[in-house]
Amino acid sequence: MIYLVLSILISSSLYVIFKYFEIFKVDTFQAIIFNYAVAFGIGNLYSDVKVPIQEIPSQPWFYGAIALGFLFITIFNVMALTSQKNGLSVASVSGRMSVVIPITFGIVLYNESINIVKVLGILLALVAVYLTSVKKTDGNKEFKISYLLYPVILFFGSGAIDTLLKFTEINYVKDSHVSVFSSSIFGIAFILGIVFMLVQVFTKNISFSWRNIVAGIVLGIPNFFSIDFLIRALKTEGVESSILFTINNVSIVLLTTIFGLLFFKEKLENRNWLGIGVAVISILLITL
Numbered sequence: 001m002i003y004l005v006l007s008i009l010i011s012s013s014l015y016v017i018f019k020y021f022e023i024f025k026v027d028t029f030q031a032i033i034f035n036y037a038v039a040f041g042i043g044n045l046y047s048d049v050k051v052p053i054q055e056i057p058s059q060p061w062f063y064g065a066i067a068l069g070f071l072f073i074t075i076f077n078v079m080a081l082t083s084q085k086n087g088l089s090v091a092s093v094s095g096r097m098s099v100v101i102p103i104t105f106g107i108v109l110y111n112e113s114i115n116i117v118k119v120l121g122i123l124l125a126l127v128a129v130y131l132t133s134v135k136k137t138d139g140n141k142e143f144k145i146s147y148l149l150y151p152v153i154l155f156f157g158s159g160a161i162d163t164l165l166k167f168t169e170i171n172y173v174k175d176s177h178v179s180v181f182s183s184s185i186f187g188i189a190f191i192l193g194i195v196f197m198l199v200q201v202f203t204k205n206i207s208f209s210w211r212n213i214v215a216g217i218v219l220g221i222p223n224f225f226s227i228d229f230l231i232r233a234l235k236t237e238g239v240e241s242s243i244l245f246t247i248n249n250v251s252i253v254l255l256t257t258i259f260g261l262l263f264f265k266e267k268l269e270n271r272n273w274l275g276i277g278v279a280v281i282s283i284l285l286i287t288l
Contacts, residue, residue: 128276
């Protein structure tokens, strides 16, 4: 379970990095693109198995990596739009509650166990995500039916990422190829990100800054290991993906809330504190 713990800690630290992006006026989209390039490079250096770039398309997991790379870059943009149109709490809830999708696929496709304690733990985890994330400050935005589109896409897109990650990992990725597979996802996301950025160059007046490149480097290192460790955790014998994804998602929400409280003096409402308590109970139920 050490890989799961490391993935949770690193994924939660990404929240702190994004907050500092806001403080230092970093162009998040550009930083994300450069971050993918850094993550691709680290994956190739970190991997014990060296696969030449020209041989990557012949790997059995290549098409899965293409799909995941596309989802990485597109769902990130949907997440940004959701935050702008609906508020940060809606984006967080939509992204994290999508855990029901890989849980369902894990039970249906891989015959993972299901019992009353596990179901109760999962349901409490969903309640915890909602209570921990929702804040009154996001309720000031004018509601429009069209804004429902972004949370719905984010929900299904985030769920698709976790589900496809598990499907590709279990069917096509050897233990020795985990880092190569991870880095390939980031490499494909980088290429697609460059295409998106070139479209912006020709359609909008955007400027580049070394600040964004540095920010991409700072983000790329932990971002690679958050995915790499998650894939390694999925390969742990005897740990069901439905349990792993639930613990992963609710723990990230829990830690990011605590980080916001400690590092950025964010104020928590009573329901947020209740959500933290419910999150702890859900994790105990699921793990025990």
